[in-house]
Amino acid sequence: MHDNLSSRSRTSVxxxxxxxSFGAVTxxxxxxxxxxxxxxxxxxxxxxxxxxxxLNCIAGLLEPTEGQIIIKDRNVTWEEPKDRGIGMVFQSxxxxxxxxxxxxxSFGLRVARVPRDEIDRRVKRAAAIxxxxxxxxxxxxxxxxxxxxxxxxxxxxxxxxxxxxxxxPLSNLDAKLRSELRVExxxxxxxxxxxxxxxxxxxxxxxxxxxxxxxxxxxxxQQLDDPITIYxxxxxxxxxxxxxxxxxNFLSGELAEAGGEVVFRTADTQFSLAGYDHAQPLIxxxxxxxxxxxxxxxxxxxxxxxxxxxxxxxxxxxxxxxNLLWLKYAGQTMSVRIGGERRYRVGSRVKLGFDMTMASIxxxxxxxxx
Amino acid sequence: xxxxxxxxxxxxMPARRYPGPQGKRxxxxxxxxxxxxxxxxxxxxxYYLLPLYVMVVTSLxxxxxxxxxxxxxxxLEITFEPWVKAWAQACTGLNCDGLSxxxxxxxxxxxxxxxxxxxxASVNGYALANxxxxxxxxxxxxxxxxxxxxxxxxxxxxxxVLRELGLYGTLTGLIVVHSIFGMxxxxxxxxxxxxxxxxxxxxxxxxxGAGFWQIYFRIMLPMALPIFVVAMILQVTGIxxxxxxxxVFTRPENYPMTVQLNNIVNSVQGVKEYNVxxxxxxxxxxxxxxxxxxxxxxxxxxxxxGAVKG
Ligand SMILES: Nc1ncnc2c1ncn2[C@@H]1O[C@H](COP(=O)(O)OP(=O)(O)OP(=O)(O)O)[C@@H](O)[C@H]1O
Ligand SMILES: [Mg+2]
Numbered sequence: 001m002h003d004n005l006s007s008r009s010r011t012s013v014x015x016x017x018x019x020x021s022f023g024a025v026t027x028x029x030x031x032x033x034x035x036x037x038x039x040x041x042x043x044x045x046x047x048x049x050x051x052x053x054x055l056n057c058i059a060g061l062l063e064p065t066e067g068q069i070i071i072k073d074r075n076v077t078w079e080e081p082k083d084r085g086i087g088m089v090f091q092s093x094x095x096x097x098x099x100x101x102x103x104x105x106s107f108g109l110r111v112a113r114v115p116r117d118e119i120d121r122r123v124k125r126a127a128a129i130x131x132x133x134x135x136x137x138x139x140x141x142x143x144x145x146x147x148x149x150x151x152x153x154x155x156x157x158x159x160x161x162x163x164x165x166x167x168x169p170l171s172n173l174d175a176k177l178r179s180e181l182r183v184e185x186x187x188x189x190x191x192x193x194x195x196x197x198x199x200x201x202x203x204x205x206x207x208x209x210x211x212x213x214x215x216x217x218x219x220x221x222q223q224l225d226d227p228i229t230i231y232x233x234x235x236x237x238x239x240x241x242x243x244x245x246x247x248x249n250f251l252s253g254e255l256a257e258a259g260g261e262v263v264f265r266t267a268d269t270q271f272s273l274a275g276y277d278h279a280q281p282l283i284x285x286x287x288x289x290x291x292x293x294x295x296x297x298x299x300x301x302x303x304x305x306x307x308x309x310x311x312x313x314x315x316x317x318x319x320x321x322x323n324l325l326w327l328k329y330a331g332q333t334m335s336v337r338i339g340g341e342r343r344y345r346v347g348s349r350v351k352l353g354f355d356m357t358m359a360s361i362x363x364x365x366x367x368x369x370x
Numbered sequence: 371x372x373x374x375x376x377x378x379x380x381x382x383m384p385a386r387r388y389p390g391p392q393g394k395r396x397x398x399x400x401x402x403x404x405x406x407x408x409x410x411x412x413x414x415x416x417y418y419l420l421p422l423y424v425m426v427v428t429s430l431x432x433x434x435x436x437x438x439x440x441x442x443x444x445x446l447e448i449t450f451e452p453w454v455k456a457w458a459q460a461c462t463g464l465n466c467d468g469l470s471x472x473x474x475x476x477x478x479x480x481x482x483x484x485x486x487x488x489x490x491a492s493v494n495g496y497a498l499a500n501x502x503x504x505x506x507x508x509x510x511x512x513x514x515x516x517x518x519x520x521x522x523x524x525x526x527x528x529x530x531v532l533r534e535l536g537l538y539g540t541l542t543g544l545i546v547v548h549s550i551f552g553m554x555x556x557x558x559x560x561x562x563x564x565x566x567x568x569x570x571x572x573x574x575x576x577x578x579g580a581g582f583w584q585i586y587f588r589i590m591l592p593m594a595l596p597i598f599v600v601a602m603i604l605q606v607t608g609i610x611x612x613x614x615x616x617x618v619f620t621r622p623e624n625y626p627m628t629v630q631l632n633n634i635v636n637s638v639q640g641v642k643e644y645n646v647x648x649x650x651x652x653x654x655x656x657x658x659x660x661x662x663x664x665x666x667x668x669x670x671x672x673x674x675x676g677a678v679k680g
Contacts, residue, residue, distance in 0.1 A: 061573050082579030094570035098592040107588075108578035155578070 010037040011070075012195040013058060013163055018067030020053060027053045028219045031067070038193045040186075042206040045216035046242070051199040054216075055165050058197065059088050072162055082112075084163075087156025091168040093148040095140035101151050102136040108159050119158075126157040129188070146177040153188070166198040170205065182208060203243055207231065215239050232358065237367040240291045240360055246324065248291045249334045252364070257284040264290055264361075267330040271307045275356035280370045287364030294324065294337040296358040302338075303353035311352055313344045325350070429453065429648035436644050452645035456653060460646055462625075462633040469650050472630030476610060476657075478541055479626055483548035484605040488598065491553055495560025496586050500572045510561070517554030525618055532619065539621045547619055548609050556601050563597040564590060599665050607658040627654050 013035040020028040027050045035041045043051045056062040058069060060081035069077050076084045095104050105126060109119045127133045130150045140148055149169055156164055169185070170178045186209055189196055200206055206213050207227045215222045215230065215238075223235040234240035240248045253266030255273075262282045263270045273282065298304075311327035311334065318324075318340060325336045325344060329352065336352070344350065361370045424441050429452050431445040458468040465471060497503065498510055528547060529538060537543035567590070575585045616626040625633075631654045635647045 056573075059573075059577060061576060080579075081577045086577065088574065088577050090570040090574065092568055092570050094568060094574040096571065096575070096589055107575075107580075111579045111584060152574075155574070159578075 011035065012037040012039065012072060013197065014068075014070040015054075015058070016068040016070070018054075018057060018069065019065045020050075020057060020062065021065050026219065028057070028064075031219070031221060033214065033221065033224070035195060035197060036211075038195055040189050040196045040198065040209055040211045042210035042213045043197065043199045043216060044201065044203065044206040044213050044242075046201060049216045050219040051201075051216055052167050053219075055088075055167050055197065055199050058084075058163075059086055059165055060084050082108075085161050086163045086165055087159050087161040088165040088167065089149070089152045089156055089169045091171050093140070093145075093152045093172075095148055095151055095155075097140055099139070100136065101132065101138055101140070101143070104140065104151055105136075105154050105158050108155065122158045122160070126154040129157065129191075130154050130184075145173050146181060149173065149181060150184075153185075162195060164194055164196040166196065166200075168200055169198075171200075171202070178205075185209065203245065207243075215242060217242075233369070234291075234360055235369050237289060237291070237362045240362070244293055246294055246335045246337075248293050248360070249297070251290045251292070251330065251332055251334075253288065253290065254364075255282055255284050255286045255288055264288070266290075266332075269309070269330050271309070271354070273356055273359075273361070276359055276361060277357065278361065278370050280368075282361070282370060288370065289362045289364060289367070291360035291362065292334075292354055293358065294335045296355045297334070297336045298353035298355065299325070299336055299338050299342075300351050303351050306353050309352040309354065311350055313346050313348050313350060316344055316346060318343070327352075425648045425652055429645050429652060431645055433641075433643060433645060452643070453649040453653070455643075456634070456646045456650035460634045460650065461637070462630050469627060469630055469634070469653055472625055472627035473653070475541070475620075475624055475630075476627040479544050479548070479616075480606060480609045483545045483552070483609050484602060486545065487549040487552035487556055487605055488601045490549065491556030491601065492560045492591075492594065492598070493586065494553070494557040495562075496564050496590055497582075498557070498561045499564035499567075500569075500585070500590075501582070510557075513554045513557055517558070521551070521614065525614075529618065538619070539624070541620065541624055544615060544619045544624070544626075547615050548612070551615075552605055552608065555604070559601055559604075560594070560597060563594060567593060603661055603665055606661050610657050 011034050013033075015031060015033040018028055018031045019026070031054065043054065045051050053062060057064050058071075060076065060079060064077065067077070068075055071084055071086070095101075096107065099107065102123060105123045106119050109122065114122075123136075124133075127136060130153060132147065132150050132154060135143060135147055135151070140151070143151065149172075152169070166185075170181055173181065182205055185196075185198075189209075198205075198209060210227050212224060212226050213230050214224045217238055223230060223239045225233075225235075230239065231243055234243065234248075237250070241250070251264075251266050253264050256263050256265045256270060258270065261272060261274065262284055263272055276282075309329065311329040313325055314328050314333065315326040316323065317326070321340050323338050323340050323342055323344075325338065327334045327336060327350065362368060363370055427444050428436060428441065430448050430450070431439070432447065432449050432451070435446060456468060457470050457473075459466060460468045462472075494513075498506055532538040532543045532546070535543075537546060571589060572585065575589045580588065610626075611628060612626065613628045613632065616629045620626070620629075631650050634650050
């Protein structure tokens with residue numbers, strides 16, 4: 001994967017200043033996005049933020065109000081979907097109900113008048129890759145959800161497209177199938193090395209599949225980065241709160257000066273921010289929000305050096321491998337993740353250590369990362 | 371639930387240890403209410419069936435028996451002569467070849483009208499549902515408003531239009547009129563059906579490279595069979611039962627069956643042959659009846675499949 005990253009020079013899909021409105025409702029506004037050749041890009045965002053709309057624009061199913069779409073160095077803004085070199089997989093599978101699996105797979109090729117033996121060859125290959133050979137003679141109604149989605153992927157596969165578009169392909173499947181098919185999609189990407197654009201609102205899918213994740217909110221890309229950067233260095237408070245489960249802890253307070261260094265002050269406590277790698281100057285007096293992920297807070301025996309804080313256990317949620325503690329700290333609620341074998345009684349006092357190297361500080365007003 | 375209610379519902383329940391079933395006890399099948407209900411329904415059914423019964427028995431009697439008899443009594447001597455006469459010999463105007471001429475005229479009018487109107491309306495509905503062209507909503511609104519304009523208002527303008535086209539009085543003219551008048555309701559029917567199909571199917575077909583007609587014929591049509599049956603029933607019965615357009619837009623030699631039936635039944639010369647009239651009426655009604663019986667189930671299924679959804 002890292003070889004990939006460095007060898008990626010060519011752009012596969014380029015979206016320039018794309019805007020789209022439905023009448024008076026503007027869904028996408030001046031959106032720019034470059035996707036590299038062979039990249040797995042995940043569009044992640046809450047419901048209604050315009051992910052499907054963007055994907056439909058790339059596919060040519062929606063006409064943008066303004067802007068350009070370039071695929072493989074060709075400006076396809078006004079091209080028909082079939083001429084864009086894209087294949088698409090939908091959440092609802094969208095298999096043609098009256099056709100067998102084989103006919104579903106070959107429909108696009110038959111429409112394009114590809115010779116018979118070539119069609120057979122490609123259908124066979126796709127069926128082998130997706131392990132659906134025994135199903136070729138069945139109708140979609142006789143398939144399970146997971147099998148249907150494989151067929152839908154196969155439909156894009158037979159057409160030998162440059163870019164795969166997935167619109168929440170796993171959302172209709174149960175949890176077990178979802179994780180199986182997720183791995184399979186990742187394997188498919190590794191063997192095909194195609195460009196894939198994948199829409200989801202499931203952050204696990206996003207984090208596990210993506211080379212890069214684009215986090216969207218009301219039609220605007222909030223951050224476009226690799227999963228680790230998104231997770232550890234969210235660019236604003238929205239991204240920070242959106243990624244991670246349980247969600248990042250936010251402490252509201254302000255910056256202050258004490259003993260020659262900048263400290264964070266909230267309610268009746270204040271502590272040092274030493275170790276925080278700030279991108280913008282930390283100016284005393286500014287209202288800020290301090291973000292700490294549940295696994296970046298050390299508890300009791302893990303606390304080594306640095307400042308020690310005290311909190312009271314409010315609720316304990318044992319989850320097998322992990323144990324989640326909900327704590328009362330400085331009048332606010334915090335969650336902390338510890339090993340599953342460490343148990344606490346509700347009401348007991350715990351010592352906390354904050355790992356400032358992994359913290360995020362956001363401006364109280366702009367909510368941007370400092 | 372408190373104990374007092376249990377006590378009133380089951381006065382002889384021994385120890386009140388259980389809370390008792392929730393909700394009302396299901397009513398018995400033969401409650402007073404049900405007897406009233408089924409009685410009323412039965413009467414209504416009888417009310418509608420009685421004329422049919424009278425028609426059938428009368429059509430099977432000879433004239434002498436009709437003159438003496440009570441209209442409800444079954445025929446003493448069954449004869450099919452009235453049926454034969456109604457079909458092949460009854461006189462209307464100048465011709466004396468019975469209803470058969472009208473039957474074949476009606477077939478010649480109905481078959482092309484049904485095919486043309488359904489073919490056009492289904493494509494209309496598909497285009498309105500899936501292709502969302504500019505002005506589609508306006509077009510649709512105009513079409514629907516058109517459905518509410520009374521026929522009588524449009525008859526004279528249409529006569530003029532047909533005359534100008536040289537189609538007035540011809541079967542083709544009547545076919546055109548039937549196709550136009552079926553358009554709003556059929557388009558609405560098809561549009562609503564196609565709107566109810568998942569939009570992704572259409573998108574997938576477009577990505578697969580299918581065009582307007584390929585999507586229509588290879589994807590949409592095979593999925594729309596129930597709604598085609600509904601449309602067919604509506605059109606067959608509507609066109610077959612039409613009287614007004616038949617009288618206005620055709621000449622006597624092209625009169626449809628309904629108009630001919632009217633002429634037979636209302637002819638003023640000679641004795642009224644009730645048995646022939648009854649047979650003629652039953653013959654005329656046979657086609658819609660047949661269609662209902664054959665496709666009634668499909669009709670219901672098509673309606674259930676979203677045909678009537680807004
Ligand atoms: N045809 C349309 N007409 C008007 N508004 C629309 C239309 N399609 C989508 N929208 C609006 O555009 C916005 C974005 O829709 P979109 O389907 O792209 O969301 P999404 O991010 O894919 O959400 P989800 O996760 O629920 O699929 C929504 O607010 C939606 O109401
Ligand atoms: Mg969506």
